[in-house]
Amino acid sequence: MVNKENKFNDIVTDNGKRIRRICSYYSPNHEDRKDMYQDILVNIWKSLDSFRGDASINTWIYRIAVNTSLGFTGKAFKQMQMIVDVDTENLSLLFDEGTKEKLEQEAQLNQLQIELNQMSVIDKSLMSLMLEGLSMREIADVIGITEPNVKVKIHRIKEQLKSKLSGGKHE
Amino acid sequence: MNNSKISQDTNGMGSFIDKLKREDNNLQKIFKILKITYIVLLIIYIPIFYFEIEKGGLFQVVKVVFIALGFSTFLFVFAYAQKKIKKISYAEPTLILLKKTEKRYRPFHLLDLASIPPILFLAIGLGLSEKTFLATKEFFSSDLNLSTYLVEARQFLFSGEHWFKMLAKTVNEFPMIIVFMVTGMLIFIFVISFVAGYLLWVSKYKPIRDNALELIKEIEN
Structure with a gap:
């Protein structure tokens, strides 16, 4: 668990800005962006055990971010805005x-x-x-x-x- | 990086790591509770099994075999479902994830069918007795046709008359009533479960599946 935590912390440190940027494309609302950011981090945590390094870490992060944004906006994805x-x-x-x-x-x-x-x-x-x-x-x-x-x-x-x-x- | 740094990174969203750990632990907790339930049931049932077998006779052995079979099949189906849930990953390519989502939220799954045998095994194991066996045997050897059988089953569903007979211990006059009662009860349970499950699917899961289908269509176009 400690190892997973360290790995997660490293990913957040290295990719935090990138993830925030992706969130910012999808919503002008600060609270929504914050929720989406949090959801992406939850999914990174959940997927960490299955990361085998087959894809580059960048592709891996983007997959999680895009998939989460689709799930996130699924609640009202037709109203999703791109900023x-x-x-x-x-x-x-x-x-x-x-x-x-x-x-x-x-x-x-x-x-x-x-x-x-x-x-x-x-x-x-x-x-x-x-x-x-x-x-x-x-x-x-x-x-x-x-x-x-x-x-x-x-x-x-x-x-x-x-x-x-x-x-x-x-x- | 420690927890306070993480909190800072997540716009001060509190002990985020703790939330993540809770997410992981929630599922594990449910599985743990179910495992403990199984162990407790086994501890209760082992002496019962032992005394049932000690009593001798084919019925006791068959009862024990069906109950054991029911529990083991449940455990197997349950372990398989757990494995499938663990496999869900947001790190897959979007199209694959959407296709898996569409499959997962279909109204009917093969896995649902897999839970019917253990229910039947347990029902047989728990309900089997010389009396029920003889009633079933009489039912199958009688010249009662299907329509009469269905009429009796329907009567059981919509009237309290047979319940009253049962309560008045007049079942001996008409032992086949047990077959009708069990059939009626099973049909009733299946119909209610089916309707409730379908309504739940329509309100909760169908919109998710519809969204996934729409996105798949869009990507593949």
């Missing part, structure tokens, strides 16, 4: 060069926020993993689908966002 701001790391990954500057204009960022919130829960999870800077291979490992499938899905999401932000019609 980004100009400080969100890797935001430029969503768009071409120069778009980030445009996004800094408040109206554009608000529009992006609205569009992100209209995405499905799985698309939100894919976006959150992409914003975390994970490679397509890593995202595929987390979600459990093939790498080409991830590429297709992310390409589709980006195209939809681009079209909507440039004034295209909503589907």
Whole structure:
């Protein structure tokens, strides 16, 4: 038990910020984020015995975080919101060069926020993993689908966002 | 890192490690209580088994065998269920976890069927006596057709007449009533359990399964 406790403490120390960041994608509400963070830690604790090192610790943490967020938002997952701001790391990954500057204009960022919130829960999870800077291979490992499938899905999401932000019609 | 550091990391959520340990211990506690119950029952039943066998006769031995079989099968089903619960991990790829969730929250499982034999073994073991045996034998050798049998079983379910007969010790006049009573009672218990279980599933587990199915569809699209 002591060994498990040490291992758990190490993981929380090394990945606490990352886990908080994932929580912040899913809720603007501080209390909800706190609850989600706590749920993720509970699931890390529960899964610790089964960690054999087959996946990298990063993939392992992201799997638990995404799976917990799905379970967490399962209570009302259709209402789940995805929160980004100009400080969100890797935001430029969503768009071409120069778009980030445009996004800094408040109206554009608000529009992006609205569009992100209209995405499905799985698309939100894919976006959150992409914003975390994970490679397509890593995202595929987390979600459990093939790498080409991830590429297709992310390409589709980006195209939809681009079209909507440039004034295209909503589907 | 000590507990106070953890608390700090979890936005001051108190003794978080203690909460995690409690989570682990809760399930273990339930299994521990059930194990102790089994041990206590065994301690009670071993002398009973011994005296029953000492009495001699085929019925006593068959009774003991069925009760032992019922307990052991229950223990086996229980250990299997415990193993399955322990296997649930949030660290699996999302799609696999969702598929497992969908399976886990289906209304019917093979494991549910596995709990029927031990119930029947215990019912036979606890209810077997020369009288019940003879009544059953008479039932199977009688020319009573199925519809008459069902009418009698239904009468037992919806009227207190047979209970009254039983209480008035007039069962000797019609020994087959025992078969009807047991059948009626079993049907009643099964129907009530089925309806209660289904309502519980609809209100508590169906929404979870529906969410999982929706997410699986979305991922696989």
